[in-house]
Amino acid sequence: MHLIITEKHDTAKRIAAILSDKKPDKERVNGVDTYKFNETAVIGLSGHIVEVDFPKEYNNWQKTDLQNLIHAEVLTNPTHANIVTAIRKLGKTAQHLTIATDYDREGELIGVEALNVVKKVNPDISADRVHYSTITPAEIKKAFSNPVKIDFNLAAAGESRQVIDLIWGAVLTRFVSLSSGRLGDKFLSVGRVQSPTLAIIVNREKERETFISVPYWELYATLINGGEFEAQHKKGRFLDQAEAEATRAKLGKTGTVKSIILGKRSEKPPMPFNTTEFLRAASAIGISPSNAMRIAEFLYVNGYISYPRTDNTVYPETLDMKGIIESFLNTEFKEYAQKLLSGKLQPTRGKKETTDHPPIHPATPVKRSQLKDDEWKLYELVVRRFFATFAGETLWETMAVTVDISGEDFGANGARLMEPGWRWYYSYNLPEDRILPKLAEGQSLTVKEVNLVGKETQPPSRYGQGHLIKIMEDLGLGTKSTRHEIISKLYSRAYVHGNPIQPTKTAFAVVEALEKYASTITKPDMTSKLEKDMDEISEGKITEDFVVRESRDMLGEVFKDMTKNKDLISEALRNGLYEDRVIGTCQKCSSDLIIRKSKKGSRFIGCSGYPNCDFTLPLPKIGQIVVTEKQCSDHGLFHIKIVNKGKRPWEIGCPHCNFNEWQKKIEEEKKNGLIKEPKIEVKEVKSNKTKRNSSK
Incomplete structure (x- = not known):
């Protein structure tokens, strides 16, 4: 028997339907649905079927010596006993096993975890791996016709992340929670990625709180003669109110067009979607990163879009780009597809090119009526972005006018869309035309009114979720697959609320205590280095044991600082947490x-x-x-x-x-x-x- 293992049940069902000549037989094994056809069985997991954890003797937080926990043994325990038993039953009689989980670090590890379970009951089973980026008939059949070797280095990189996150999270969370007296379901979670991310949010809030607004004044003139428009004094901001009022006082009732500069401005089409840019775009249309990834996963499993976790921003030559566009000729995107196919298909290229998965793109057409509102919004976003990457530049006609009013220069800028280019396909956040009337140099204009507007400088804005994910990527915090999860965890632990993101007093207390007495935890440098180390494990340059040992040593140094300042940390946390209780x-x-x-x-x-x-x-x-x-x-x-x-x-x-x-x-x-x-x-x-x- 040939045993195929996928990451999720829905994927198993879909792949079985694609590979079988007729509808596969559904059979429950130990309470788990499997799909059988032609001496083949397909079973879907629920993600990881095992988890890493410490031995039971470390379960009691108050009685555990945290110094010992840093170097404690890490065990692998089953998390889905029914699935593990089902895999054992199927694997015992199987001659060959194919891992068909998602092709990334986590997916490889999930597949290897399942293989290890089977090998305990069938040590001699042969195994291979299939790679695919869309769950479509053509790509699935192609993948199973060309299996490859299992990448044990990639799986080891995924396992090292699990172990490192467990150790750092357990030691730091227990230390901070015990120091603050916050136990039970209100414990204070701390982590190697979570804490630097929280520090970014808290420090932004501190910038806002310490920001001192500076008053300034702007001077505007409304001009008429064949059309009405507003021009601003070329100085921009007046920091001296007396100067601004004196300038306004000297202005007469007429102005003269001093110069007109006509020009053109172009906007290049956007790059293909990687995960970060996709989440930012989804956030801009009102869908949070965590919801966007959940919906994207649904669209992927159902064969509507490609794999949504990718760093790639360059379409591979093997991607049938023309075929994908042609598939939309009988859909509501028909007009867009026809226009693209009438020209040369030359897509844009981003800066990062990888070989695991292509940028996110539509896989097969789906009707609007088949999806829920948010599912359609994201599907349409992916389709439109894909089309836009093949489109031409957006062209604007610009006009810069300078008007002399009593010796003072006022300026106005106009812009008119000449050629929508890629914005016709990807019409989100399209700037509006700013049309100025027809003017000529030397033309006399009537000053209808003059307004002096008092304003003040504003503090830096809070981060939206999409912007924060981009910052995390730039700093090497987390991965494309985990950044949205980290942000969700900050919300669920009540460290932050709202969007844009606002930290609570508890967040301030935790970050300030750690920054003062164990600053390594709140800086991205350490976790960024570990992320690079994990990449090197996947490339076979260093071993998992070396990186885990190195991370334990790093944590040991951090823990020394924390232990030395335990009383001060405790006092700082308790004082800060009290503030978060004040109504x-x-x-x-x-x-x-x-x-x-x-x-x-x-x-x-x-x-x-x-x-x-x-x-x-x-x-x-x-x-x-x-x-x-x-x-x-x-x-x-x-x-x-x-x-x-x-x-x-x-x-x-x-x-x-x-x-x-x-x-x-x-x-x-x-x-x-x-x-x-x-x-x-x-x-x-x-x-x-x-x-x-x-x-x-």
Whole structure:
């Protein structure tokens, strides 16, 4: 029997359907669906079927010596016992095994993990590997006709990441959580990629907080004569208000066109999509990186797009680009496909060329009605980007006008789209035309009005998720497959909220303590080096054992610094975490209102002046509480939101206002005889305000 192993169940089902002459037989083995045809069995995994972990004696955080944990043995344990048993049963009688998991570091490791399980019951089984980038009939059949050797070095690189992340994450997370007293489900996670990423966000927020706005003034003149347009004083910003007002005062009622410069400007078509650029583009149309990757995975497994995890920005010569475009001639993209096919197909090239997977591109057409809204939005994004890479430049006609008003130069710039080029195919964020009236040098213009506008410099903006992923890539933090997961983890641990991303006080506390007493953890240098080392493992230049040993030594040095400053770290964390519990000032006694826990474990907002002051407000029973910077104008309390994994954040707003609205609702229901004795608990009050907030 020939055993084929894929990474997911849906992939197994699709590949079996493609390879079989007729519909394969579905058979359950140990509760796992498999697909059989012509002495062949195809089984899908659920990603990793084993995981790395420490021996059980290290499970107790308080009793474990963290110095010993750095050098502790790492075991491999099954995570999906039913799948492991099914693979053993099938593998025991198989003569040959083919790994058909995704072709990347993780996929290779997942395949090798399954092979190792089979080899324990069938040591002599032969094995090979197939590579594919789209799950289409043509490519799958081609891949299985040309199997290759398993890349054990690539799998070793994936395993080294697992081991290193386990050791660093366990040691640092336990140290920080124990030092701060945050245990249980509220522990403070720290990691070799997560922490430098969080530091980037926190330090950006510090830049914003320390930013000192500088006032400035801009001077505008509205001009008319055959058309109306606005021109700005050529100085741009006046830092001296007196100078700006003096300039305005001297302006007369007419101006003269001093010069007109006509020109042309072109925009080159975009490069093909790699993972980072795809996630940034998805973020720009309102789909978060984590959702974008989840949807992209669905589109890939169903054969609609190519493999979505790639660094490549150059289409390989083997890619049938013309064939892909022709496949859209009978779709709603017909007009675009026809235009491309009428010219020479010469795609753009990005800076990075790899041989594992091509840039992300459409694989087969699909109807809009077959996909959900967000699935279609991303599919259309991929199609349009692919088409745009074959299109011509976008051409603009430009016009720069200088107008003399009482000896002061004012300027206005116009632009008109002459040839849409690639923007016709990829129409996202298309700049609008700025049309100036027809003018001639020496022409007299009437000054309709003059406006002096006072402004002030703004702090640097917070990072959006797409922008942060690009920064992570530039700094060597994480990989194309893990960066969106790191950001999702920061949200789930309530280190950050909102988009653009805003850190919580807890994030400040953790980053500031680590930067001060163990700065290596918050800098990208160390983790960037380990990423390069993992690449060298996959290339066979160094061994997994060497890199893991090196990373343990690095962690040992970091741990020395942390141990030496343990008391200072503990104090800094506890002080910072207290701030993240403060909701505002008690209106009864002026003490801090903080998030507290009762003896029974329920949460509430209580006064720090207790027992002298007994003011309280209720809180929801579950979910991470995030204190935002927005304050209630009536009660002075910070707005809060509740974060539950996998759900949309619940915007409570001011807890006092929310409680008042809830009480009001209860009174109305009592008056109408709907309830008799209400139990006091927090419920989401869907006022217009709440609805607006929650829809953002």
